[in-house]
Amino acid sequence: MFTFANRHFSLSATLTIGFVAVILLGTLLLTLPISTAHGIQSSFITALFTATSATCVTGLTLVETSTYWSFFGQFVIMMLSEIGGLGFMTFMVLMFTSSRRKLRLSTQLLAQESLNLQHLSQIKLVKMIVGLSLGIQGIGAILLSFNFYPKYGLLKSIWFGIFHSVSAYCNAGFSLFNNSIAEFQNNTYVLVILGLLILSGSVGFLVWRDLLTYHKRHHLSLHTKLSIRTGFIILVGSIALYTLTEEGFSNISPHTSIFHKIVNILFMAVTPRTAGLVTFDYTHLSMAGIFLTMILMFIGGTPGSTAGGIKSTTIGLLAIQTWATLRGHHDVNFSGRRFPRENIYRALTLVIVAFLIISIATFVLCMTQPLAQKMGVEYIIFEVLAAFGTTGISLGLTTHLTLFGKIIIMLMMFIGRVGIFNVMYTALNAKNHQSDIRYPEEGVLIG
Amino acid sequence: MFTFANRHFSLSATLTIGFVAVILLGTLLLTLPISTAHGIQSSFITALFTATSATCVTGLTLVETSTYWSFFGQFVIMMLSEIGGLGFMTFMVLMFTSSRRKLRLSTQLLAQESLNLQHLSQIKLVKMIVGLSLGIQGIGAILLSFNFYPKYGLLKSIWFGIFHSVSAYCNAGFSLFNNSIAEFQNNTYVLVILGLLILSGSVGFLVWRDLLTYHKRHHLSLHTKLSIRTGFIILVGSIALYTLTEEGFSNISPHTSIFHKIVNILFMAVTPRTAGLVTFDYTHLSMAGIFLTMILMFIGGTPGSTAGGIKSTTIGLLAIQTWATLRGHHDVNFSGRRFPRENIYRALTLVIVAFLIISIATFVLCMTQPLAQKMGVEYIIFEVLAAFGTTGISLGLTTHLTLFGKIIIMLMMFIGRVGIFNVMYTALNAKNHQSDIRYPEEGVLIG
Ligand SMILES: [K+]
Ligand SMILES: [K+]
Structure with a gap:
């Protein structure tokens, strides 16, 4: 037990460091x-902010990626995104399969699997994830390059294809065009490919494993079922709500054809959860649309993926628990399984700490950040959530940040990417010590 | 079991209805x-909004209480506040002592008490709470009247004394002066009395019971310990933070003496948690101060008191649980006691549902509420939280609300006061059914 706890601590610390x-x-x-x-030599803070934003696959930028950085600089940014996205995913596999402490559930999953069927070894799983990811990115790059070729020529179109395929799959949010990907607002081909790349990168390794081995195992883990269900509900919900708030994209671009409006609304619903590539300036969004985007950035994507935020399964788990409590049920069940208490406590802890961190960051920025005339408090909250969700959409505050503000936003990107638990476990040096003394129970009045 | 569940349902429904x-x-x-x-006859919606605001002890107003309503109208408002404040408190005593389902903890509390010492009967406790409350309000009214007498004459000063004593003790937030109690910004005597009345009303019946019977029982319940501890931390924290954000009140009123600045900061720290009487226009607050006030309104006061919000014990409990989880502890302990799992689940549910309700209300208002030029999204969020926390401070949106907006704010006040659980239990007609089937445990990946 002790060694497992130690092992988990060292994994958290390894990841963080x-x-x-x-x-x-x-x-x-x-x-x-x-x-x-x-x-010319870039300032240290610009380089640090850009490297943080790339490694944490966020996409907030102080300078235009296309004009400020050279090919070499852009290549560094792309590699950092790939390491931040794919490296993190494979590291999570390691963590998931080695650490008993973090995931008591993993033992159950593995136990089930070894009963039913051949289970995947750690190395095999990592290989599979990396191979699949690079394969998808390769196909994406080729498909994108075809479209870029007529306008940009051979070399540039290949480079642009690779860069944006990596950026989309890793949900990095960087772009080599002006204003993110606004020039492709009416290019359905590019938007669909980018959208599929984003979705592929954001489902997470556990879901991929389950889907890829389904023909042999005929079994989906509870995690996969919950991820898919929650992701689907959030996606459909955000499509419906954005259609409502932006009057079917007419708010933003009244003269676009209905078909392109639909494509843009779909893309809009996909991107805030963590991708950050945008087809228009988000300051043109309605107030309700901005609020909705904030909520989606807070939620983020699936754990073990390229996503940030508190994660979709956390929301799904808490929603199911809340409903059970309100209905007076004692157990928290989903799809013929009962959630362990620790799982729910972890979800709860995650939300509380996230809320606390976001509040502190917002409060400190409110105190220290001078705002331009037209900017309200929503510019700050949006920026903080975009960093925490590693989404990277901005209302335009990024370039106005003070040195202090930049540090806070970098911290938020880091925590959003590495994960609250990993950062906290490393910082607190936590061990799983079951205290010898157990106190008698007593409750307090709530609500 | 079934009857207890039924009994609790009927109590929730009785309270709501x-x-x-x-x-x-x-x-x-x-x-x-x-x-x-x-x-002249008031419009139905103005009367409904005012009655809701008074009964739910919120204090948001569409019309000036002092000039729009007659003495009779003001008397109705005062009586509604008294019923909403005191009536609710005594009803909670009933609920606490009769219902086994809602408070499994109550059985433990009662068991302990009957072991150790004579426990208070339900009727005795209600009598004690009502007597104490009316006594405190009476003293407050007399003390306030003395101060009002020179300016307002005998009858008016007595009436103003009673009205504001009730308004402060019940945390109703209504005032018969212009701009809440701004004219008393430099009147330490009045501010201290009002502050003490507010604090007395917001500690809740369980804390009062424990404190009043301490000489006999020499025992404080876990609830009382947690309430006092959390309340103290929040109070000290908000004094420190407001001093910081408002540069020791200099932001708001630069020419006030240091002594009066301190008194105003203290009053500022007390009022947002649920009272709503304010000594200045909150639009003059700094952005960080506004954000802090929002957080405090969301938290609210102690359960079983005149307060709204998610309640201080909820925050305290979740903070302790979060810390325990982060430290890898299995049990959630405080002051030599372990919190039952159900208690934590309830707290969690409360926060999630509150967050959901507030988000929906904000979203809908963002979509439907036209805003004046100078108003940002913070005007909407502030208004929603002021209603949910039954605090009743406004940045000025109340009088601009559309009919639809008024209905939403009324609903928020109602839910904030009656409580999420009571409203939900009534709406869902929930029973405590332990399902016969218990599923095997399986966890999901979080964060
Ligand atoms: K991103
Ligand atoms: K109030």
């Missing part, structure tokens, strides 16, 4: 004069 | 021409 190391290496590379388009 | 009945009766009285200062 590993991310710091990658970010610092990226910063070093980006401060080289060779990294900028004009061969 | 009772509040509706009181509000409707109040509305009827306020639509009488005798209720308005000019003897």
Whole structure:
């Protein structure tokens, strides 16, 4: 037990420290004069912010990626995104399969599997995830390049294809065009490919494993069932609500054809959960649309994927628990399974800590960040949530951030990506100590 | 078991329906021409909104209480506040002592008590609470009247004393002066009395019982310990943070003496949790101060008191649970006691549902509420939280609300006061059915 706890601590710490190391290496590379388009040395804070944003697959930028950075600089950004996205995913496999402490559930999953069928070894699973991810990104890059070719020529279209395929799959949110991907607002082909890449990257390794081995195992884990169900509900819900708030995209672009409006609404519903590529300026969104986007960024995507936020399964689990409590049920059940108490406590802890961190960041920015005339408090909250959700959509505050503000936003991106638990476990050096003394129960009045 | 569940349902329903009945009766009285200062009939929606705001001890107003309503109308408002505040408190005693289903903990509390010492009967406790409350309000009224006498003469000063003592103790937030109690910004005597009345009303009946019987029982319940501890931390925290955000009140009123600045900061820290009497226009607050006030309104006061919001014990419980989970502890302990799982699940449910309701209300208002030029989205969120926390401070949106907006804010006040669980139990007609089938446990990946 003790060794498992220790092992988990060391995994959390390795992940956290590993991310710091990658970010610092990226910063070093980006401060080289060779990294900028004009061969001048970038300021340390710009390099650090960009490296953090890339590694944490967020996409908030202080400078235009297309014009400020050289090819080398852009290549560094792409590699950082790939390490941040794919590296994190494979690391989570390691964590999931080795650590008993973190996932008591994993033992159950594995137990079931070894009973029913051949279970995948750790190495095999990592290989499968990496192979699949690179394969999908490769196909995406080729398909995108075809479309870019007529306008950008051979070399540039290949480069753009690769960069945006990686950026979309890793949900990094970086773009080499002006204003994210606004110029493709009416290009259904590109939007569909990017949308599929985003979705592929955001389902997470556990879901991929279950789907890929389903023909052999005929079994989906509870995690996969809950992820898919929650993701589907959130997606359909956001399509419906964005259609409502933006009057079917007419608010944003009245003269677009109905078909393109539908495509853009679909893309809009996919991107805030963590992708960050946008087809228009989000300051044109209605107030209700901005509020909805904030909620979606807070939720984020599936755990073990390229997503940030508190994660869709957390919301799904809490929704099921809430409903059970309101109905007076004692157990929290879903799809013929009962959730362990620890699972619910972890979800609860995650939400509370996330809420606390977001509140503190917002409060501190409110106190320290001067705002331009037209900007309200929503600019700050949106920016904080975009960083925490590693979504990277901004209402335009990023370039106005003070040094202090930049540090806060970098911290939010880091926590959003590495995960509250990993950061906290590392910071608190937590062990799973069951206290010897157990106190008698006594409750308090609630609500 | 079944009867207890039924009994609890009937209590929740009685409370919910009772509040509706009181509000409707109040509305009827306020639509009488005798209720308005000019003897004209008030519109139905104005009467309904005012009756809801008074009964739910919120204090949001569409019209100036001092000039729009007659003495009779103001008397109705005061009586509605008293029923909403004190009536609710005594009803909670009934609920607490009779219902086994809602408070499994109550059995434990009672068991302990009957072991250790003579426990208070239900009737005795109700009598004690009512007597104490009326006593405190009486003293408050006399003390306030003394101060009002030189300016307002005998009759008016007595009336103002009674009205504001009731309004403060019941945390109703109504005032017969212009701009709430702004004219007393430099009147320490009045602010201290009002502050003490507010605090007395917001500690809740369980804390009062424990404190009043301490000389005999030498025992504080876990609830009382947690309430006092949490309340103290929140109070000290908000004093410190308001001092910081408002630069020691200099932001709001630069020429006030230091002593009066301190008194105003103290009053500011007390009022948002549920009272709603304010010494200045909250639009002058800094952005960080507004954000802090929102958080405090969301939290609210102690359960079983005149407070709204999700309640201080909920926050305290969740904070302790979160810390325990992060430290890897299995049990959630406080002061030599372990919290039952159900208690934590209830707290969790409360926060999730509150968050959901607030989000929906904000979203719908964002979609339907036209805003004046200078108003940002914070005007909407602030208004929703002021209603849910039954705090009643407004940035000025109340009088601009559309009919639809008024209905939403009324619903928020109602839910904030009657309580999410009571409203939900009534709406869902929930029973405590332990299902016969118990499923095997399986967890999902979180965060
Ligand atoms: K992103
Ligand atoms: K109030």
